[in-house]
Amino acid sequence: MVIAGLASRLQCEVVLRASVPASPAENRMNVRIHRGAHEIGGSCVEVEYRGGRLVLDVGKPLWAGWDEKVPLPAIRGLADGLDPSLAGVIISHPHLDHYGLIDQVDPTVPVYIGREAALLLDAATFFSAAGTTLHPAGYLVHRVPIRIGAFTVTPYLADHSGFDSYSLLVEAGGNRLFYTGDLRGHGRKSRLFDELLAYTPKGVDALLCEGTHIRGSARPEVGGADTGRSEADVEHSLAERMRGTAGAVAVLSSAQNIDRLVTVYRACLRAGRTLVTDLYTASLADAIGRETIPKPEFPSYRAYVPNRQRVLVRESGQFHRIDLVRSCRVFPEWLADHAGEVTLLQPASTVPELLRTGVLVNGAVVWSMWPGYLRQRSGERLQQELKAASVPFVLDHASGHASVADLRRLVDALSPRSVVPIHTEAADRYHNVFGNVTLRDDGEWWTV
Ligand SMILES: [Zn+2]
Incomplete structure (x- = not known):
């Protein structure tokens, strides 16, 4: 009994420690990547400001089979809807590796996604397991800021193989996090990428930057076989x-x-x-x-x-x-x-x-x-x-993800204080491509 009691107390402490930043910076925005710091797919990021929280994507890892159930990341209130400090979940785009665990999220947790992305996922349910019916609390609209709890979120419609995809600027208390989601500059909507470079959000503190095409090879790939074609x-x-x-x-x-x-x-x-x-x-x-x-x-x-x-x-x-x-x-x-x-x-x-x-x-x-x-x-x-x-x-294919050359243009245009790798298998190679890179691990709280 004593051992069981101790174990359960330890378990509580572990949960408690995992759900609160080790040293929360009161007026700063705190961020924790749950999955994606060292992996392509399964992206999930929790953002915290003065106790209020927001989740960006709840993806299913690409390594999981169609029928394989992957547990939700340990985010308070996500599975049971019992924590009002969780203001909502934003789905950046309708790819399984960004929304695939949404069916396990309690239906009372507000969900935000592009309107056409929601229509696509709903229509897909009859034909495929890669579909779901959402009841969004609000829709993402290109460059129209929305208030979600303590956060102001500005979506930027992105060029990507997933339809109605957005990058997200998340602001709170003067802190600015820009999450690229998945994007490219060589698709049918490449003008959106050019527009982002020309009219960038200013003063970005941290850039969560996808790096699907940053590879673990000795030299950074600039327009390799998958990225060279538009x-x-x-x-x-x-x-x-x-x-x-x-x-x-x-x-x-x-x-x-x-x-x-x-x-x-x-x-x-x-x-x-x-x-x-x-x-x-x-x-x-x-x-x-x-x-x-x-x-x-x-x-x-x-x-x-x-x-x-x-x-x-x-x-x-x-x-x-x-x-x-x-x-x-x-x-x-x-x-x-x-x-x-x-x-x-x-x-x-x-x-x-x-x-x-x-x-x-x-x-x-x-x-x-x-x-x-x-x-x-x-x-x-x-x-x-x-x-x-x-x-x-x-x-005959063109990749859904930006070439390294385009990522470099994006980082140059945004000139964030730090670049944090996500959606990549080669975070340790970011240093070869960009300056001011800060590596973060899954589960680690950090301050923007
Ligand atoms: Zn995608």
Whole structure:
């Protein structure tokens, strides 16, 4: 009993110590990275000012499997909603490694996210585990400050492969923390990156800077293989490939990568082809409802509903979902007949049925996602199937993350008092790229 009592007291002390800064600086902002100081993905940051707290992202680590439950970081009030000093959670963008643990957050904790990001995640729930329905207390709007507890947060819409992504300026008591979230300067919204460089927030004390492309190699990478290509490059090379392919071109991508949807559609228009998306992609574009995003009523647009999605609709009884594509729906026979005139934008799981129905005869398949997935079993199987069918398989992708050169431009423009690494596997390499770097560990409280 004595030992059990001691153990539980020790446990209480550990929890207490973990939840209060070791030496809280009263009028300063205190920050603790819960995950991401030495890891890409699973980002979670707690910010504290005079006892009030705010959480930036509650990501699921990339190492966790789809069905694997990862516990929430130890943040008071996050799981039970019982601590009013927790003012809210901000989700910077709708990627699992930034929002993936949100379902474990108590529903009374206020959540903030971009409006279109919330629409996208909600529409995704029918098709994928990478979706969720949120009930945001407020929405992030580009350069419009919002007050959350003791904090003023100004979102900056960012160029990223995740849709409706924001960097965040968090201010309290004259202290300023800028969290990049995930961003790049070479996507479809690169003007936002240029705008951030031209009209930077002033007086940033600490910059929490993503460094996905800062690598553990001896020399800092400046525009390596994954970072050298832009969305515009992909648009041009895809158009070229469409012109040079006799049959259908199938581009495999994530339905949630809306930038890539626009890139592929623009490439189709350049090459005089019709874009054929799946129902998932069409549903996301419809849910977001923005005029500039290709959707079923657009010219040169058709939809093919792959078997997996047909089964989903049938088994759920939600046949109204097909209405969205009824007027532009095509079937394998039509695709095979018009192979040289179409480019399919589909999930990788559609490839076997395209092979079976002859749609890919004289065609080509383009992998337009992170190449790391190809090392997984499903990726290897896909390559074997295409090889057996003699269908050319190529990679054409632009990274969702900034090149080291662009990160350097960002840091120069913001000129923060200190740069703190996050969303990186090479924090110890930041010194090679920037001055005034301060390394922080997961779980460590520090003062801005
Ligand atoms: Zn992301």
